[in-house]
Amino acid sequence: MQGAGLTARELYCRRGDRPLFGALDLALKPGEALHLVGPNGIGKSSLIEILAGLRRPSDFLSAGGAKPARGSVGWCGTIGLLDARLALDETVTLERALAFWAALDGSAASTADHACTLGIEPLMDVPVRYLSTGQRKRAGIARLLGQNADHWLLDEPLNGLDTESIGVIETLIAARRAAGGVVVVASHQPIAMPGAVTLDLRDHPW
Numbered sequence: 242m243q244g245a246g247l248t249a250r251e252l253y254c255r256r257g258d259r260p261l262f263g264a265l266d267l268a269l270k271p272g273e274a275l276h277l278v279g280p281n282g283i284g285k286s287s288l289i290e291i292l293a294g295l296r297r298p299s300d301f302l303s304a305g306g307a308k309p310a311r312g313s314v315g316w317c318g319t320i321g322l323l324d325a326r327l328a329l330d331e332t333v334t335l336e337r338a339l340a341f342w343a344a345l346d347g348s349a350a351s352t353a354d355h356a357c358t359l360g361i362e363p364l365m366d367v368p369v370r371y372l373s374t375g376q377r378k379r380a381g382i383a384r385l386l387g388q389n390a391d392h393w394l395l396d397e398p399l400n401g402l403d404t405e406s407i408g409v410i411e412t413l414i415a416a417r418r419a420a421g422g423v424v425v426v427a428s429h430q431p432i433a434m435p436g437a438v439t440l441d442l443r444d445h446p447w
């Protein structure tokens with residue numbers, strides 16, 4: 242992951258007719274982490290989606306600009322996203338749902354290890370739709386681990402997790418950073434990420 246990192250320039254975001262944030266630049270080097278904070282509805286998830294390439298930054302008119310401009314996002318390396326959408330088939334067992342992604346990601350050999358890390362191996366024969374809130378979150382993280390992406394975008398990764406599982410996530414984030422990955426976390430809850438930069442979107446009004 243030579244030279245890996247995230248560079249984002251002049252990000253503006255409007256949802257509907259509501260301007261959320263603007264003039265946002267980001268530069269994260271290998272191993273760095275960003276903790277996104279701000280009140281409900283300020284645009285943390287929207288920013289995660291922009292960084293994931295799932296949402297385009299909004300057009301804006303720069304001072305003296307004749308026509309609208311649009312910001313940019315650049316990653317060096319692959320990215321994995323964990324958000325409220327589990328990305329696991331609700332109608333099959335957890336084992337089959339994870340196997341689907343493992344086949345795509347080429348990570349079948351490590352699925353059992355990831356399930357063990359997240360403590361979900363006793364749940365592998367349970368349909369995804371029966372999993373509890375915290376179990377679902379842990380399953381989503383197991384899916385993320387199988388992806389083996391260089392960098393992580395995590396939207397509220399601690400929601401519904403017990404204290405022990407929170408510690409596991411914090412350890413996994415530290416390991417990803419130690420491997421040179423950039424980790425961006427949107428979280429209302431405190432999360433142990435030593436040396437992380439905190440970005441409050443209230444400081445970036447449009």
Ligand SMILES: Nc1ncnc2c1ncn2[C@@H]1O[C@H](COP(=O)(O)OP(=O)(O)OP(=O)(O)O)[C@@H](O)[C@H]1O
Pocket residue numbers: 256257258261279280281282283284285286287288
């Ligand atoms: N399809 C849509 N059209 C218009 N506005 C939308 C749409 N979807 C979401 N929004 C609005 O965009 C704003 C930002 O939402 P977003 O989910 O990014 O906020 P957030 O900071 O992640 O909030 P929370 O802390 O509650 O998760 C909210 O005010 C929301 O109502």
